[in-house]
Amino acid sequence: MNAPVIGAEAGYAGAGSWSMATSWRYQKSDRHFRGSDEREERQAEGSEVINRIHMLELAFTKTFSDRWSLTFGIPYFMMERSNALRDPSLPPNQFGNAPVVARTKTQARGIGDITVVPRWWAFDPPAHPNSNLALGFGVKLPTGENNVQDTRQVRVDTPGTTAEPFAVENVVQTVDQSIQPGDGGFGIILDLQGFIRFGRNKGAAYLTGTYLINPSNTNGVATYRGNNSSLLPGAPGSEAIMSVPDQYLYRVGATWFPTSKLGLSLGGRREGVAVHDLIGDSNGFRRPGYAISVEPGMTYTAGPHTFSLLVPIAAYRNRRRSVPDLEVPPRHGDAAFADYVIIFGYFRRF
Numbered sequence: 001m002n003a004p005v006i007g008a009e010a011g012y013a014g015a016g017s018w019s020m021a022t023s024w025r026y027q028k029s030d031r032h033f034r035g036s037d038e039r040e041e042r043q044a045e046g047s048e049v050i051n052r053i054h055m056l057e058l059a060f061t062k063t064f065s066d067r068w069s070l071t072f073g074i075p076y077f078m079m080e081r082s083n084a085l086r087d088p089s090l091p092p093n094q095f096g097n098a099p100v101v102a103r104t105k106t107q108a109r110g111i112g113d114i115t116v117v118p119r120w121w122a123f124d125p126p127a128h129p130n131s132n133l134a135l136g137f138g139v140k141l142p143t144g145e146n147n148v149q150d151t152r153q154v155r156v157d158t159p160g161t162t163a164e165p166f167a168v169e170n171v172v173q174t175v176d177q178s179i180q181p182g183d184g185g186f187g188i189i190l191d192l193q194g195f196i197r198f199g200r201n202k203g204a205a206y207l208t209g210t211y212l213i214n215p216s217n218t219n220g221v222a223t224y225r226g227n228n229s230s231l232l233p234g235a236p237g238s239e240a241i242m243s244v245p246d247q248y249l250y251r252v253g254a255t256w257f258p259t260s261k262l263g264l265s266l267g268g269r270r271e272g273v274a275v276h277d278l279i280g281d282s283n284g285f286r287r288p289g290y291a292i293s294v295e296p297g298m299t300y301t302a303g304p305h306t307f308s309l310l311v312p313i314a315a316y317r318n319r320r321r322s323v324p325d326l327e328v329p330p331r332h333g334d335a336a337f338a339d340y341v342i343i344f345g346y347f348r349r350f
Contacts, residue, residue: 075112136191144182184219237328243284
């Protein structure tokens with residue numbers, strides 16, 4: 001965003017200028033929720049899924065006039081997923097489940113889906129130095145791989161019995177949707193970013209919102225979820241194929257500038273995956289839901305350089321029922337959420 005809210009010294013970008021922004025995001029997702037209820041037994045018995053996600057993003061913005069700019073965003077992912085393996089031949093644990101005896105890990109890395117977003121200031125910047133609203137309408141290109149495969153271990157069962165000794169074999173399968181670099185669909189990006197300064201430029205309020213419309217229904221990639229006919233493609237409640245879901249992120253908050261270089265912020269954040277897409281069907285496997293977080297942060301600006309740190313801390317998490325869940329009530333899948341996210345950024349204006 002070319003707004004003078006990222007740091008006390010930063011003004012609007014001038015026509016013909018350009019900027020570069022890099023960011024690193026890390027999260028560890030291992031707290032399971034079904035609806036807003038946490039499934040605490042998952043961590044107690046050691047069966048929780050553990051996702052570790054590192055995302056690096058590089059963005060270039062070219063400013064063509066006082067009001068128009070264009071941003072290219074290129075993400076790169078490094079992700080790992082750890083799943084529990086149970087042994088049903090052993091006595092049940094305290095929760096009545098087969099005990100966890102091992103874990104298996106899969107990984108994925110690569111360039112994600114590239115975004116191209118033109119933005120337009122709703123009000124003339126020279127006449128509105130202390131407040132404005134930017135509107136964006138762009139595209140997401142399916143440049144990220146959506147069918148990454150890796151070797152994982154699976155339990156070997158003898159049909160009709162649970163008394164055999166625990167044994168595993170290595171198989172090559174598509175990794176889980178949550179660690180795929182891309183979703184396989186073209187997307188439409190709706191974007192809104194606004195700010196207003198107050199208190200003789202010692203404070204500022206901000207508002208941002210991004211909604212990704214994914215018109216595609218499914219992407220044709222197998223999930224390997226389920227082992228009976230009810231989960232075959234096209235069957236009611238099928239989760240055999242990955243969905244291409246809509247996603248969103250909304251932020252609102254305020255920043256205080258105690259010095260000409262330092263900014264301290266506090267805000268709220270909601271991000272998630274929609275149950276029903278705005279355009280098209282919403283079949284296939286997805287984990288819809290959202291997290292609401294308290295978002296403290298800070299920025300440090302020196303000339304054209306700005307460094308930022310945000311640490312959204314989850315206050316509420318809700319894994320909603322997907323379309324396949326709704327087709328076969330009372331089924332309600334769960335999802336692993338993070339307790340916090342770390343986002344470090346660097347912005348350079350030229």
